[in-house]
Amino acid sequence: MVVGAGLAGVRSVEALRAHGFGGAITLIGEEPHRPYDRPPLSKAVLLGEIDSTVVDSDLGALAVDHRPGVAAKGLRAGVLETTEGELAYDALVIATGASPIRLRGEGPQHVLRTIDDALGLRALLRQGRRVAVVGAGWIGAEVATAARRAGCEVTVVEAAECPLAAALGPVGAHTAPWYERAGIDLRTGAMVASVDLGGLTLVDGSTVEADVVVTGVGVRPSVDWLAGSGIELDDGVVTDEHLRTALPGVVAVGDCAAWWSRRYGRRLRVEHWDTALNSPEVAAATLLGGPGEGAVYDPVPYFWSEQFGHMVQYAGHHAGARLVMRGDPVGTRWSACWVTDGGTLAAVLAVNLPRDLMQGRRLIEGGQHLDVDRLADPAVALRDCTAV
Known part of the structure; x- marks a missing residue:
């Protein structure tokens, strides 16, 4: 049984078949x-x-017996409760993803999670329309990019002091000029009190007039249906490094899975395509492999974003690491590296520099010690920054 028919779900079906499972899959x-x-x-x-x-x-x-339009309602050992009744299972993959957070207020607000969301929002982005985007994260920046290209007047409201603060910390401030150059009114340090008819009311009492409001302030794992199941929930479905949950025969993949990373020594939950694509391979091996060590899921997290004419790519996990800039962020091509106390690369951010991203990702995977002075020199290729 696979619950969730997004990319992580269908890749789970493919992985189970690739591993030789010939039984029934729903x-x-x-x-x-x-x-x-x-x-x-x-x-x-x-x-x-x-x-x-x-x-x-x-x-x-x-x-595979694909059943669209069917939602999970609850789980107990061997039985999945759905909107179409109970279904028995021998093994189960949780791939229910995450759901957008919505703001308070009586006014209409759009989110961007499904194909219907995207097509509906696209129809509203027309020349001269006033669009307010709440959140200057990855999704907010991409929505603002599309709205501006459609000829809309765009205001982006961000609670933090700079764009991408949650993902990149102070490095996100280097993307703020992109908004200005695109003709977007970026308001940082501004919190929304409510979404109203005709726009937003901010905590300071000011308002933002808008014909369209788009909320991009993050997502929550779609795991409420697992309450009382015996599965541990903590910002997602808690799993071990093999993607096993606390319930025998049940694994979790994709956006909803909070797995233990050997590489980073902490639990991670990554809401990006790369996780949905690759975690099902380990989950399938875990379900079919029986007892023992088995396959381990310990990737270098990766994601990318296209915003305001820039390709932004990130690999790794930089919490607690020291920042080393490569190149001038005033320009169009630069990167940032985060180095651990042990001198290895924890994460890399590359702006219009896919080579830095690719080489940095390999350094993270390899765990080589770095020469930080060489690392700070953008003329030196990342692959040549290892310590002698």
Whole structure:
């Protein structure tokens, strides 16, 4: 049984078949669509370049019983409770993803999580429309990019002191000029009190007039249906490094899984495409491999964003690491590295520098010690910054 028919769900089905499982597989999903990719929703779909992001997977060839429009309601050992009744299972994959956080208020607010969200929002982005985007994170920046390209008047309201503060800390401040150059009114340090008819009311009493309000302030793991199941929940479904949950025969993958990382010595939950793509391989091996050490999920987290004409890529996890800048962030090509106390690379951010991202990711995977002086010199390739 696979619960959640997004990318993580369909990849779980593929991985189970690839590992030789020939038994029955049921794939249920709350949305009425075939499985599809989410990253293009805030990029190519919102920009009007494509209308569909259906995953290239032959459900018929996979011999899977796909049941769209069916939601999970509860779980107990061996039984999944759904909106269509109870379903028995021998093993189960939790792939229910995450749901957007909404703000208080009586006014209409749009979020961007599903293909229907993206197509509905795209229809509203028209020349001269006033669009207020709440949140200058990854999604907020991409929505603002699309709205501006459509000719909208865009205001972005961010509670933190700079864009991408939650993801990048102070480094996010280097992206603030991008908003100004794009003709966007960026308001940082501004908290929203409510979404109202005709716009926003901020905590300081000021207002932002808008025809369209888009909320991009983060997501919560879609795990409420697991309450009382015996599965530990803590900012997602708690798993070990093999993606096993506390309930025998149940694993978790994708946005909802909070797994233990050997590499970083902490629990991680990463809400990005790379996790949905790759975690199912380990989950399938765990379900089918029996007792023992088994496959370990310990990736270098990776994600990317396209905003205001910049390709922004990030790999790793930088909490507690020391920042080393490479290049001048006033320019269009620069990167930032975070180095651990032990002298290894914890994370890398690359702006229009895919080579730095690729080489940095390999350094993180390899755990080589670095020469920080060379690392700070953008003329030196990252691969050549290892300590002698």
